[in-house]
Amino acid sequence: MGKVPAFEAAFGLRNPHLQTIVGRLARRRREPRYDRYRLDTEDGDFIDLDRWRGPEDATGVCLLLHGLEGSARSGYMVTTSEALAAAGIQAVALNFRSCSGEPNRLPGAYHSGRTDDIERALAWMAARFPDLPRTAVGFSLGGNALLNLLGREGGGRGLVAAAAVSVPWDLESSADALQRGMGRVYGRRFLRSLREKAREKAARFPHVVAPGAARARTIREFDDRLTAPIHGFRDAADYYARCSAKRFVDPVELPMLLVHARDDPLAPASSVPVETIRRRPNLSLELTERGGHLGFVGRGRGEGRAGPRTGWLEETVSRYISRATHWTTHPDSGVF
Structure with a gap:
């Protein structure tokens, strides 16, 4: 599998705010194809998981984590689930507490560092798909929470690889932004x-x-x-x-892809711990010049397709997750 080409912003969409806004509008047109599963929690609350319908013969399973006030129905969650399915990976989307369309039962809900519900979702995946390699992808706040989990002792939780996109590496900087x-x-x-x-x-x-x-x-x-x-x-x-995720990236031991745009208006690139990430051989950093926050609206491909299109982010993430899954089940196929 070849490397996904470098990201090139679509003509007329080099502004970070246009990237952010157009990316959201373009992706939300996609209709999700989910089946819902409710898990009651030990503290008397619940979480809702949405499993993408297909593929029939999945080679792996991937947990998706949304951003602040998002849900499984957020555009980037739907398009990434589609891309993963096309690559043979079963997607499972976690709706953080209070984000599934129904108020949760307790005063508390979710935040950038809460990891217990992620662990519950991973345990459910392990029980339901015991023979499939497990991975996870977090977007924005979900990426921050995923790094909180993976950077703590024993944080692998049975995952073979992970990815995080547009992470607010320093929560104070993002609040200021x-x-x-x-x-x-x-x-x-x-x-x-x-x-x-x-x-x-x-x-x-x-x-x-x-x-x-x-x-x-x-x-x-x-x-x-x-x-x-x-x-x-x-x-x-x-x-x-x-x-803040910057505290937890150095101890991460499993292979992990980190995608961020230098012009991200919500998560300043100055907060990305570039040196820490690049000295760790298991971490891959895709730091693009443009892309906004969860935008990455690129140029169309081929004749007659020069207009803007989403897909670079989804292809980049699904390709990485697919390669990691394939390498796990076929370790003799080459270096991941």
Whole structure:
């Protein structure tokens, strides 16, 4: 399998915000083909997993983790599931608590460093597909959480490889980016959904969830008022310091692909621990000049297809996961 060509931004889409916005709009047109499975958790809550229908004879299984206020139905989750299926890999998408279309049962939900639900999903995959090599891909917040898991002692959890895209390597830097310039537009979009969930939780758990969380004006303020206290952190600064992915990448031992754009408006490239990543032979860094945040809208291929198209990211990730899966089952086929 050859290497995916380097990413080239589509003509007219060299702006990071256009990459981010057009990438989202283009991908959300795809219709998901999922079957849902609900797992009750030991603490009295639940998580919902969405398994992509197909392929029939899968050679591996991959867990997908979405970003802040996303879900299995987010465009990048659907298109990556499609690409994995085309490569013979069964995709399973984890909806973080409160993100599957139904409020979760407890005051707490999910955050950038929460890993127990990822472990539950991986255990479910191991039980349901015991003979298939397991992998995982995290997007944005989901990538941060995945690195939190993989960088801790015993963090492999039976995975043979992983990938993470547009990771907010330094959560404080990302929170700051959402308070400046165009970043405030993204921040307001996230806050609409987060504040609505905060209102619902404050009504159900008035002695646990402060009503002020529903009036937060920034992501940092929301994390100070709800995310941090409800999940055992002192404040937003403590949460950011303890859960930022840059702390956990060096100890990762399994093969892992890391994709990031230098012009990412939500996760500043200055926070990517490039030197740490490049000195680790098991880590592969695809650091593109352009691409925005989960955008990567490239040029079309072939005559008559010069217009913008998504697909580079999906092809890059699925190719890496497919190669890792193939090498696991055919170690004599060459060096992965």
